[in-house]
Amino acid sequence: MADHLVIPAPAKLNLVLRVGPRAPDGYHPLGTLLVALAGLEDTVTIAAAPTRTLSCPGAPGGPANLAWRAVDALEAACARPLPARIDIVKRIPMQAGLGGGSSDAAAVLIGITALYRLGLDVRELERLAADLGSDVPFFVRGGTQWATGRGERLLPRSRPADLWAVICGPVAPLSTTDVYRTFDRLGHGGAIDPDPPTGPWTSGGWVGNDLWRAARTLAPELGAAAHDLARLGAHEVLLCGSGGAMAGLWTTRAAAETAAGQLRSVIAITSPRPSVTGTG
Numbered sequence: 038m039a040d041h042l043v044i045p046a047p048a049k050l051n052l053v054l055r056v057g058p059r060a061p062d063g064y065h066p067l068g069t070l071l072v073a074l075a076g077l078e079d080t081v082t083i084a085a086a087p088t089r090t091l092s093c094p095g096a097p098g099g100p101a102n103l104a105w106r107a108v109d110a111l112e113a114a115c116a117r118p119l120p121a122r123i124d125i126v127k128r129i130p131m132q133a134g135l136g137g138g139s140s141d142a143a144a145v146l147i148g149i150t151a152l153y154r155l156g157l158d159v160r161e162l163e164r165l166a167a168d169l170g171s172d173v174p175f176f177v178r179g180g181t182q183w184a185t186g187r188g189e190r191l192l193p194r195s196r197p198a199d200l201w202a203v204i205c206g207p208v209a210p211l212s213t214t215d216v217y218r219t220f221d222r223l224g225h226g227g228a229i230d231p232d233p234p235t236g237p238w239t240s241g242g243w244v245g246n247d248l249w250r251a252a253r254t255l256a257p258e259l260g261a262a263a264h265d266l267a268r269l270g271a272h273e274v275l276l277c278g279s280g281g282a283m284a285g286l287w288t289t290r291a292a293a294e295t296a297a298g299q300l301r302s303v304i305a306i307t308s309p310r311p312s313v314t315g316t317g
């Protein structure tokens with residue numbers, strides 16, 4: 038048995054985020070094209086240890102951290118204790134809509150499973166992941182995926198290789214719950230189209246985020262950030278997930294770098310991460 042594992046936990050971008058009306062279970066049906074990003078990631082190190090410890094500077098410890106609850110879920114599924122030392126180095130900002138906490142939790146599911154050779158396959162891990170949060174199944178799978186339901190139904194899509202994103206912010210740290218609540222208050226257009234968009238992302242009209250209006254209502258300063266990215270020639274400007282980071286999209290690295298050089302709050306210049314499972 039390896040005595041420790043180092044697992045990268047990448048950020049994500051929702052290239053499309055369609056949100057339907059609130060369902061009786063309190064959640065909103067989604068249709069979202071999720072892309073794991075290269076060049077913006079946390080690092081999760083997992084080592085065998087006599088008791089469970091979690092170090093995650095800058096984020097809550099214990100059960101308030103989704104990574105801790107990921108081990109709880111595995112222990113419950115396997116009906117055995119799985120003590121480990123978990124060290125998370127965070128680079129993905131929190132409350133940015135970039136999926137950092139969910140990605141860390143998925144890395145812990147994968148890492149503990151490997152460390153203890155639990156023999157759970159990816160489908161079983163995805164089932165556990167779905168109970169932890171909407172983005173966690175995606176991070177178990179990685180690559181580029183069209184996600185529907187609450188994020189648990191995944192369909193592999195090809196990687197948009199000509200996509201370069203300049204990520205700025207978080208312009209305003211936003212709580213996912215507050216953004217969805219505001220989305221409900223503002224009203225919405227009805228049922229979502231469950232089919233993935235087709236054609237190149239640059240063909241226009243299909244990149245978008247239904248949470249934009251709600252996030253902008255809570256944090257009007259997002260509008261100025263969107264304006265800056267558009268002024269610098271981004272093909273598309275996008276709220277990241279439920280916010281509050283913003284992304285401007287370009288087709289070449291050089292164009293993205295030129296734009297980033299003129300912005301103050303750049304976190305990363307990123308592109309889609311090739312899938313480990315070979316689906317992207």
Ligand code: C5P
Pocket residue numbers: 063064065066067169170171172187213214217
């Ligand atoms: O699943 P996740 O932990 O990211 O969700 C955080 C909160 O966002 C949920 O408690 C819920 O209030 C809201 N949410 C929602 N519909 C979704 C995803 C999240 O209403 N599909």
